[in-house]
Amino acid sequence: MSSIIDRPGSEAWRRRRRLTAAIKQSLREVAIQLSMLNHQVVARLGLNDVDLNCLDLIARYGPLSPSALARRAGLHPATLTGVLDRLERGGWVVRDRDPADRRAVVVSARRERNAEITRLYAGMNSSMDEICSAYAEAELTIVADFLRRTASAGQSATDELADT
DSSP: OOOOTSSTTTTHHHHHHHHHHHHHHHHHHHHHHHHHHHHHHHHHOOOOOOHHHHHHHHHHHBOOOOOHHHHHHTTHHHHHHHHHHHHHHHTSEEEEEEEEEEEEEEEEEGGGHHHHHHHHHHHHHHHHHHHHHTTHHHHHHHHHHHHHHHHHHHHHHHHHHHTT
């Protein structure tokens, strides 16, 4: 049994399609604005966009082996070597022997450098706190779920393109 919303051509169906299109458009705008913010951050830190992405992955999921980081970042291992060399030279990461396998290497973020990055994102973080304060807990739960599911869909789409 279909609802009124499911019936193509119904007013409810058209409103839902318009809202879905508006959400997709807004997500594209968010992606652009965050990309521009990240570009400003990396310029001030003397990094590039892929360096910052890898640094974030290491900070969130590390310590990581270079091959695990390459998979998470969707980068060729040779490309990642250059990224890790730049991050290590800049004092952002350290490469150590893996305690579980002394032949292997793991990469860790140097936590003492976090304050520099946090300071550059302070304006955005304050804005996000202010935006979130206008929503009830139940609404924030829905937004958080939506964003998690959207990020997962993005990861799946990325993996699918990488496999072709």
